[in-house]
Amino acid sequence: MDQSNIERFYDYYDRIADRLYREYKKPYLEGMNEAFNLLLDDEMKDEYKEEDINDFISWKQEIVDVEFSREDIRRSVQIGMLKGYKHTYSTNALITPDTMGMIIAYFIQKLYKEQPQTIFDPLVGSGNLVYTIANVLKQDIMVYGVDNDFLKCQLSRNLGDLMDIENAMFFQDTFTYYHQHMDVIVTDMMLHNDGTYMPYQVLNHHIDALRENGYLFAIIENDFFEQEGANIFRQEIQKKGQIFGLISLDKRLFSNRPKSILILRKKIQETNEQNDFLLIEMPPFTDQDGMENTLQQVDQWIAARKDVKA
Structure with a gap:
């Protein structure tokens, strides 16, 4: 990095997004996406003044020969997403903190014998969580995502393309998406408590997409099991797999609603499945001794469990 x-x-995409915002009243996030389209496809969705197009092309030429790493691009785009959400008075909680992706990537490396080939986020948003994990894993991995926000879906697709990560992003309701044999599923649960508790529905629906013995990692609020x-929910999940572990995250990561990482495991055929539960409280990242312990x-x-490695 x-x-x-x-x-x-x-600076490249910010100048374009800012010009489109000031001169054409285009929302900042849409301007970002236009800048990415120009970089990837040499085209933009709308027609603009010739002098603006010339500026955009000249700004593009300033960076086309620069070798950006995947993390350079992801972290740069994350800054723009924060600015874009500020423009629309949206909460920064819509972007999953990098630390959560790093923790999940660590557990993926520990729980899988071999590098997963596919990773799926059923509430992908702008893709920061799933691409953080993909970058930590380093090796090539196919990224799938679903979101019902068209612009976010475009941004997550473009972000993957900019990082040269093979991806398939689908603009649709997550409950209408079906797939089979995903190696790993990750997701950050949105705030939702209107009627039926949506996180239960999302996890119960998508655990079916996991391959046998695969793992699902969901960032949940700490009152998840009090809804x-x-x-x-427990009964339904136990028909398909098991609640494998719960990682309590440092409360200082969150302004007011502490979270944890729930790990679900797809049901396996062996009858000697162990039922002990992984329960971990993560210390602050700044506490090196506590983190190491x-x-x-x-x-x-x-190491003590013989049935863990997927």
Whole structure:
């Protein structure tokens, strides 16, 4: 990761998005997407003044020969997403913090014998969580995502293309999407408590997409198991797999609603499946000794189980 490259890539699309915002009243996030379209496809969705197009092309030429790493691009785009959400008075909570992606990537590396070939986020948003994980894993991986927001779906697709990560992003309701044999599923649960608790529905629907013995990682609020229907959710999940673990995250990562990472595992055929539960409280990332001790506990727990590796 190169800080100067992060800034250089940001300057490219920020100048275009800012011009489109000021001169054409185009929302900042749409302007970002237009800048990405120009970089990827040499075209833009709308027609603009010739002098503006000439500026955009000249700004593009300033960076086309720069070698950006995947993390340069992802972190640069993340800065723009934060600015775009500020423009629309949206909460920054719509972007999953990098630390959560890094923690999930660590557990993927520990729980899978081989590098997963496919990873799926059923609530992908702009893609920061799933691409953070893909970058930590480093090797090539096919990324799938679903979102019912068309612009976010476009942004997540373009972000993957900019990083040269093979991806398939689908603009549709997550409950209408069906797939089979995904190696791993990751998602950050949105705030939703209107009627039936949506996170239960999302997890119950998409665990079917996992291959046998695969894992699903969901970022949940700490009152997840206190919602109406929690017992029914447990019963339904146990028909398909098991609640494998719960990682409590440092409360200082969140402004007001602490979260954890729930790990579900797709049902396996062996009848000697162990039922002990991984329960970990993650210390602050700044506590190096505490973090090292915690990860040693995880390693020991995994080593003691013969049925863990997927």
